[in-house]
Amino acid sequence: MNKVQILDKLQRNLLARGLSPVRGSTTVTVEGMAISCVDASIQAPMGGVDGTSSPFLGMGIVAPGMIKIVPTSTEASIAEIFVTANDLIVLREVCGFANDVIIYDHDLANVLATIPGSADLHMMGQ
Secondary structure: OOHHHHHHHHHHHHHHOOOOOEEOOOOEEEOOEEEEEEOOOOOOOOOOOOOOOOOOOOOOOOOOOEEEEEEOOOOOOHHHHOOOHHHHHHHHHHOOOOOEEEEEOOOOOOEEEEEOOOOOOOOOOO
16 A cells, blocks of 8 residues: 555645645644555455465455544544535545545544445455
8 A cells, every 4th residue: 555645645635625734654634634544454365376475466456455534533423523514525535545434433442434445446445
């Protein structure tokens, strides 16, 4: 997963939309949300291929991981996280990648939603 490139692109896109994202070393923070990337949990491919030497053989790009959204405040529900039009712009930009998007509550105790990646790009989500 190209975490740096995804977060850089997300920051540029949000800036172009008039928002004020802050790029940290592993996150983009904007509109009360911290956005980061999660590595894929890839199992060894089937068909007798040794996953330690060729984990992606025959599977195209495979699952590059997910994009994670965590509110920076005490929000505990989707309705509390995505309140304004700007919040929805952020969600739209994050969902513009092929990756699955996972939304947590503020303390990472609960997954509130998992939005599958593009249906046209099979094997690109988690």
